[in-house]
Amino acid sequence: xxxxxxxxxFFIFGGINSQVGIGNTSPKVNLDARAATGNSAIAFxxxxxxxxxxxxxxxxxxxxxxxYSNGTSWIPLLEKQAGVFIPRVVASRKKTDTxxxxxxxxxxxxxxxxxxxxxxxxxxxxTAIGYTVPTTGFYQISLFGxxxxxxxxxxSNWTINVYNGVTESRYIVSTQAIPTAGGSMATGGTLTLxxxxxxxxxxGSAHCDGCGAAKTYTVSPxxxxxxxxxxxx
Numbered sequence: 001x002x003x004x005x006x007x008x009x010f011f012i013f014g015g016i017n018s019q020v021g022i023g024n025t026s027p028k029v030n031l032d033a034r035a036a037t038g039n040s041a042i043a044f045x046x047x048x049x050x051x052x053x054x055x056x057x058x059x060x061x062x063x064x065x066x067x068y069s070n071g072t073s074w075i076p077l078l079e080k081q082a083g084v085f086i087p088r089v090v091a092s093r094k095k096t097d098t099x100x101x102x103x104x105x106x107x108x109x110x111x112x113x114x115x116x117x118x119x120x121x122x123x124x125x126x127t128a129i130g131y132t133v134p135t136t137g138f139y140q141i142s143l144f145g146x147x148x149x150x151x152x153x154x155x156s157n158w159t160i161n162v163y164n165g166v167t168e169s170r171y172i173v174s175t176q177a178i179p180t181a182g183g184s185m186a187t188g189g190t191l192t193l194x195x196x197x198x199x200x201x202x203x204g205s206a207h208c209d210g211c212g213a214a215k216t217y218t219v220s221p222x223x224x225x226x227x228x229x230x231x232x233x
Contacts, residue, residue, distance in 0.1 A: 087140075087230045091131050092118040094224040095145070103214035104207055109161055109168065111204040112145065112219055119226075130163070130202040133195045137232035143173055143203045144188030145223025151181045151215045155208045158188050163200040170206065184220070192230065201227065 021027035023035035034040050044061040047054060054060070056071030066077040093114035101110040111129050123132045133139070147156045156178070160171040173189030195201070203225045207217050 085231050087228055089119050089226060090121040090134075090139075090229045091124050091227040092225065093120075093124070094118060095219070095221050097221055099219045101205065101217045101219065102207065103216045105209070105211050105214045107157070107206040107209040109159065109170065109204060109206050110217075111161070111202045112223055114203070114223070114225065118224075125200075128200065128202075130200040131227055133197055133199045133201065135229070135232040136195065136197045138192055138230040139195050139201075140190060140192045140228040140230055141201065141203075142188065142190040142226045142228075143223075144186070144225075145205075146184050146186035146220040147176075147178070147205060148182065148184035148218045148220070149178050149215050151213070152179065153208075153211050154178055154215050154217075155211065156185070156217060157206045159204055159206055160191060160193070161202045161204060162193065162195065163202065164196075164198075 018030065019027040020031050022031070022033040023037075023040070024032050026032075033042055044059050044066060046062045047058075047060050049058075051058075051069040051072055051074045054069045056069055058069040059077075060067050060069075060074065062074075067074040068077055069075070094116040095112060096115040097113070099110075099112060113129050117124065121134070123134050124130075125132060141160050143158055143160060145158065147158075149156070154177060156176055157172045158174040158176075160173060162169045162171070171191055171193065173191055174187045176185045176187055178185050205217070205219065208215070
């Protein structure tokens, strides 16, 4: 009887007002299940209906994931489908220590060590301090950190370094001079690169080439990077 009464009330309310609220006395759309308490879960079940029968916009739960109907087919909600790829963060790390570089007045590469794994898809090598590209495609790479130096007449490059074996390709995301001895500069940047499976990405810096006497550079804790996979072949 309780179930019949509930259904009857639902249909009466729906007949009076085209906007129906479930646990919500002020619906803002045709069917509004947002409750004031935040207890607003909606469960989707499976169906043996075809996508055309269910109609475009219908949703179902099946084999561990959600599907929606585009009116023709059931489409996985968060899967690659018909050439569509959903970008995802594949690696993100942060430094927990202070790292000293130099003394130097050449522009050799210094690779930063990142100890704290925030996101790791399994392709980060802590020994080699680099990310091995698993799939050919476009990747967005962000690098940020603070560098200090012990003398004036200097500059630093924040760099993304891509290796084919021992061959390095260096990409500069920011270049800054630090005007005072003992001063520092916190900066970085983001680049989108087309990378090939098997290449290794390392993050770091390179410092002033020919700036007089060799200087010592220091990268502070909390430097961080993020690698986002934008596409795959």
